[in-house]
Amino acid sequence: MSSDQQNNEMASHTHAGRRQSERRPSDRRGSDRRFSDASRRPSIDPSRLIPMDKATHLGGHQDFNVVFVGAGNIMFGSEEGPWNHSFRLEHKLGPRLKVVALIDPAIDRAIMVLQKKCETFVRSAYENTRVFRTLEDFHKNMHPKERPKAVIIGSPPMFRGTTQPGRDIEMQLMRFFPGVALFIEKPVTTGPASEIDEAFAVAKAIDDSNTICSVGYMLRYLKAVQMIKRIIEENNLNVMSTIARYACAYEAISKPDWWDKSKSAGPVVEQGTHFCDLSRYFGGEVDIASVTAHSLEWHENAGQLSKQTIDESQIAPENRIPRVTAATWKYDSGAVGSFMHVVALQGHNYSCELEIYTDGYQFKLVDPYVQPILYIRRPGSDLDEQHRFPDDDPFFSEVSNLIDVIEDIEEEPESSQILCSYEDAVKTYELTWAIRLASEKSRKVHEAGEA
Numbered sequence: 375m376s377s378d379q380q381n382n383e384m385a386s387h388t389h390a391g392r393r394q395s396e397r398r399p400s401d402r403r404g405s406d407r408r409f410s411d412a413s414r415r416p417s418i419d420p421s422r423l424i425p426m427d428k429a430t431h432l433g434g435h436q437d438f439n440v441v442f443v444g445a446g447n448i449m450f451g452s453e454e455g456p457w458n459h460s461f462r463l464e465h466k467l468g469p470r471l472k473v474v475a476l477i478d479p480a481i482d483r484a485i486m487v488l489q490k491k492c493e494t495f496v497r498s499a500y501e502n503t504r505v506f507r508t509l510e511d512f513h514k515n516m517h518p519k520e521r522p523k524a525v526i527i528g529s530p531p532m533f534r535g536t537t538q539p540g541r542d543i544e545m546q547l548m549r550f551f552p553g554v555a556l557f558i559e560k561p562v563t564t565g566p567a568s569e570i571d572e573a574f575a576v577a578k579a580i581d582d583s584n585t586i587c588s589v590g591y592m593l594r595y596l597k598a599v600q601m602i603k604r605i606i607e608e609n610n611l612n613v614m615s616t617i618a619r620y621a622c623a624y625e626a627i628s629k630p631d632w633w634d635k636s637k638s639a640g641p642v643v644e645q646g647t648h649f650c651d652l653s654r655y656f657g658g659e660v661d662i663a664s665v666t667a668h669s670l671e672w673h674e675n676a677g678q679l680s681k682q683t684i685d686e687s688q689i690a691p692e693n694r695i696p697r698v699t700a701a702t703w704k705y706d707s708g709a710v711g712s713f714m715h716v717v718a719l720q721g722h723n724y725s726c727e728l729e730i731y732t733d734g735y736q737f738k739l740v741d742p743y744v745q746p747i748l749y750i751r752r753p754g755s756d757l758d759e760q761h762r763f764p765d766d767d768p769f770f771s772e773v774s775n776l777i778d779v780i781e782d783i784e785e786e787p788e789s790s791q792i793l794c795s796y797e798d799a800v801k802t803y804e805l806t807w808a809i810r811l812a813s814e815k816s817r818k819v820h821e822a823g824e825a
């Protein structure tokens with residue numbers, strides 16, 4: 375590129391109104407510390423959440439080095455859903471993206487995905503990517519100019535979120551690359567409930583080191599979700615109740631591990647977590663001791679499924695997942711939350727809804743994964759307004775906001791925000807475990823009563 379072209383690009387960049395923030399990025403990194411009332415969490419003006427085809431890629435010329443941890447579906451896409459972080463990063467960072475390393479013990483899988491990328495127009499981001507089995511190997515062999523600016527972590531949760539060797543990727547990253555920004559997929563970890571304190575210790579280390587960190591609860595970035603947030607904030611409303619229902623299409627779930635609680639931690643911790651998180655995003659902190667729950671189990675008459683595509687007999691009976699889990703709890707504010715996870719639908723699409731009640735308002739978010747529709751009933755009316763959000767891409771908004779915070783770029787104050795900090799995500803993890811434990815406890819009481 376000639377210097378004239380460079381100057382023009384810089385000029386057009388400035389004309390777009392972008393400027394270096396006067397605030398430190400830590401102000402916008404989603405830390406809960408700023409929010410004394412936990413139900414008032416960070417939010418984004420919904421009009422700023424723009425789809426990928428309307429967004430311009432980041433300006434500037436310097437390489438933006440990224441390390442990917444995990445070469446699986448979340449990182450490179452799959453038939454199962456719209457997730458694909460590499461694709462969004464390519465659009466956000468444009469020619470600046472340089473994926474310096476891909477860490478995955480499944481070397482062949484990693485090499486294959488890189489080969490595919492190198493056959494396309496995004497080749498420049500991947501042609502020098504090196505594959506390593508472990509982060510330590512990369513660190514030992516890293517050339518100084520390969521030092522990453524951001525690390526995107528999409529490995530299975532059992533390999534992260536603790537302080538134990540081999541399951542402590544966050545701690546390793548902060549040790550090897552202090553100051554590097556992190557993006558971490560949900561759930562933050564999986565393992566026995568006794569390890570939740572370790573996840574909080576990781577959260578503290580991230581916070582204490584001022585590490586920029588975003589966790590992949592992308593539904594927080596939905597335009598519909600931010601529209602609800604805005605109305606609540608503008609009208610100074612108090613959330614009275616959240617009602618969440620997550621009914622998955624089990625026929626489409628063919629990963630045996632998902633059906634095995636000892637591997638995936640169960641459907642509430644692994645999957646329902648998105649809706650438990652959204653409930654917390656609106657309701658605030660949960661009084662964990664108040665959580666109660668019931669389940670319909672695999673061996674009960676009503677729990678029989680006719681279209682499983684896995685062989686459940688291969689899973690130890692005590693590790694088979696419940697078909698229904700229903701929970702209620704109190705928020706610290708006094709509001710009441712409820713959540714139901716259902717493994718009953720066949721076909722492909724999930725059926726998920728979240729309702730939020732405040733004095734005079736009902737917000738009902740339907741189908742947030744595929745075609746979000748938001749119904750709003752306002753004070754003084756019996757009618758439901760209906761809002762649709764074609765082209766909304768929360769996966770892009772999540773990545774885009776993170777990069778803007780890392781680059782400390784903003785078009786207007788408050789425009790770029792990380793909406794889910796690590797600590798916030800650990801609290802969601804804690805809630806999902808509390809739901810699982812409460813349902814297992816009530817199951818024991820029920821079974822003892824029957825015996």
Ligand SMILES: NC(=O)c1ccc[n+]([C@@H]2O[C@H](COP(=O)([O-])OP(=O)(O)OC[C@H]3O[C@@H](n4cnc5c(N)ncnc54)[C@H](O)[C@@H]3O)[C@@H](O)[C@H]2O)c1
Pocket residue numbers: 443444445446447448449455457477478479480483528529530531533559560561590591592644
């Ligand atoms: N936000 C969403 O909607 C969404 C969607 C899909 C997946 N996810 C999350 O992303 C994570 C990964 O899921 P996935 O579907 O990509 O799984 P996957 O099985 O397709 O891929 C995981 C990859 O990580 C690799 N891996 C295993 N151990 C590793 C380690 N120690 N270090 C680095 N890599 C390792 C595996 O070899 C595999 O290639 C999970 O936490 C999942 O819940 C989130």
